[in-house]
Amino acid sequence: MESTLKDIRDGASVLDMDPTSTIDGGVEDVYGEDRATEDQLVTPWTFSVASGYSLLRDPQYNKGLAFTLKERDTHYLRGLLPPAVVTQDLQVRKLMNSIRQYEVPLQKYIAMMELQERNERLFYKVLIDNVEELLPVVYTPTVGEACQKYGSIFKRPQGLYISLNEKGKILEVLKNWPERSIQVIVVTDGERILGLGDLGCQGMGIPVGKLSLYTALGGVRPSACLPITIDVGTNNEQLLKDEFYIGLRQRRATGQEYAELLHEFMTAVKQNYGEKVLVQFEDFANHNAFELLAKYGTTHLVLNDDIQGTAAVVLAGVVAALKLIGGSLADHKFLFLGAGEAGTGIAELIALEISKRTKTPVEETRKKIWLVDSKGLIVNSRKDSLQHFKKPWAHEHEPVKDLLGAVKAIKPTVLIGSSGVGRTFTKEVVEAMASYNEKPLILALSNPTSQSECTAEEAYTWTKGRAIFASGSPFDPVEYNGKVYVPGQSNNAYIFPGIGLGLVISGAIRVHDDMLLAASEALATQVTQENYDKGLIYPPFSNIRKISAHIAANVAAKAYELGVATRLPRPKNLVKCAESSMYTPTYRGYR
Template structure:
């Protein structure tokens, strides 16, 4: 059936005796690719992207789909059932059960994937506690990968708050208690000097996206140390479900340098290092070793997404590695891109151009300054005005009040571009009255800070005040959707970071939008992958924002929405990926050549599909 030289035959024999499984996978993959050339489309053979299709398309190149289950079932069908990548549970057909030694290992019934999905959704809806739903979904992911992603894709609006914010925050807080098995790599100070070896311990070699955290600033919950692993795991689930990046190409990593959370240090179930956080040179050396090891092990084009690092490290890490690695900070850049998309879309409701508006932020950390900078860049792009000029209509309030030039010497470096000439102002309400903004954006991580007086002041200044309460989780939101609509007498255009239910006010139903990073980062990452981008530039973020804003329909606007529904997220991600990839080609940062003719169709063709495969 296929020719094997003596070396390959030796590896095959070793596998049949239960050894060298991964080598056999590689062998089978390379030979199956040769065998299946006749089943690949004519476009694929001609090359829509100079060989990119061979590396990234769903059928012809997704490595984990080219390996037949018989690789695992030669010795025992139990091995197949215990491998989440290939297990189909009761969906194995009669002939498959005979062919792969499953007879008797499963009950007699044969259930379709659709029926399995229906049963699981019924079971999930019986749970009253969101954390229990989260745990049930994580259990499913560990036993049947395809069914997990099929469930998530088909029920994204219902399940997104479970696998992502707000439930993932509670999961991180209790991660030590609910921990079952490692879902990613843990790299602690104990591994210093051996990080490359640790990376090689991970079973998958073709990694395209790494999401990494050090757990110091998890959502609005603070320092959760090693238990921050829930964030990379959740983000990468969305990379697959929403962006179509194959699961085996995703690697969650937690860098454990200790924690300053006394409650965790005294918790007998805490799973991380029991010491105060390392800082300074010790921290920098560990992170530098990690970054170099990733590049050495996975190559130039692996995307490293920084997640939930504290301000004092996040900006420095992004600046330090932006020119040498493919890096992206979701808190700084992803949040900025999704908020900018909402602002661009909202112009059809509030009128004017982006340059006509005045922006006031509560919060001057990673999210606030990141959003502010991207707004300024977009206005500069549209008006051709210098960046220094476009920043002047953007004002930030931190814990000490309005950021003004007289405070310059005491400001952290990332706040200094926003120190404009103005007399000092202490509180947010006074800042609203003084600056007279048309847009109010909350990224403070402090709940209930958009008070009734603040919302009423915004409403007195604007016919349609645009209010974005972005802090996560829900408990930390600056105000609720109901408060925004009620206090503005139904005139506010509102969006939040966490989900809120529709609100009825004076007989009219208002549907709040969600400025969720999940709109951006999966498609953004896919765009980098399909273009073979080697660096991230702000032009790509602007391209992602513009693509997302373009997906908002008139039907959405009629409901007061400035974001499209998540039910169309894969289509949205494909358009974002195409825009990002196009910008990478335009900037000369793409390595997959030649450029595909239709980038949207190409992005869609590259997406992982969770539909079961036949194993006959």
């Protein structure tokens, strides 16, 4: 029996499509499904895919019972499937019915991962059509528990594992990955997974989850996404003793050994995939995160979602909230609990935005922003003992030991939590915020839900319904005094897929702070009056692909303006270009 599908020419893959359509800007759409996100724009090529039993085992092309009778004959599938032929929409309904039967979120997560390994297009169709319901399943908070138990639930590798054993061979390892045209890599070393700490090799759940969102929310095609975990060991004693642990059983490599491995990795990535591949650093510990971003930001296309993505989404929420709390950005005073990657990253982007709007030096605008770490308010008298990334936030003030004291001393209008420690916005802290502000803006950003600085119910109850509240993990609506309050979710998933798509469609070779500001501004403008009426400062996720297209267009426009875009000529309509570039998971007809 023949083992391949009919050869399909003119770049049309195994699909029936018009290979000659074009998108705005003159890029030829030779892939149909993938649009302008592919670099091989006009070169005709030949492509074959296994058929018969092997086709049903290939998640990229498997359609299950949606194969038509003609396709079953043509591709040797007759008898390998039950007689019923169903639509993709019916498959979606059946799967959602099945997933809703599970009461434990981790079971829903496992069911979704198994679907992704079985039928890729159906996975994305289910996720896109039910994004608000499934986002907490495939991403925070459930992905945190999945990482903690990754060794036990691990079945099939979904990305590349690069450990110290691969030192000197990383380029060869990258070439083992079957896809050649990679546009986005999400990489972690597992040292600081969400607010859960060092999970070592089991942090792979984060890159896998993030890249699912790059496709579902940002439209970057799945075959262009590569999840990677760099395993340098773990300091988590529980994992080192766990018989099911899947990583290196040694303590973390540090210093020169660590730096050399990361440098080899970054060099190999550029050598194998070129200048335009986006490398997104995810859940690295503070000391490595800042260093890697500074070191490779000038030579590679890199993004740190914890520092830059978080900052962009929080800034968008703050800008949107001005319509509810009044005043301009420069009129407000900000107090952070947490001075790590997220806290200092958000603070710096807010300072940059105020600087841009008021034409004031950023050194001045930083003085409106105060940070509290584990030792109290960051002030000048502590400067000599501070880590370098905290020093810009050391202002002239008497020492203050705790958050409540800092709230009373600073009297902020905006309180932001990025501490990774749950229940730190106490009743006294929230009531103090309410005593100084008619509408206090309270952002409890730490993930997962168990680490949130306070709950939505606490924020609304302790402020007598006056708080404008958003959190990192989702909370259900809260009823207080007969009124229903809908808490917003300051989720990075609003922003990084759109940023990534914008970088891809412009062919950008560097990420600039102005692109992050452009992304924030685009997100803030997507909040409607209807959203504001519910107290929301973020739009609903049901519109996320439209939102991502606007963010992508803003980011791409800034890339062209800054001269770091390589995809020329610039499309006339960047929003239209972004929308037409997006991967869509509907099934294709096979010849």
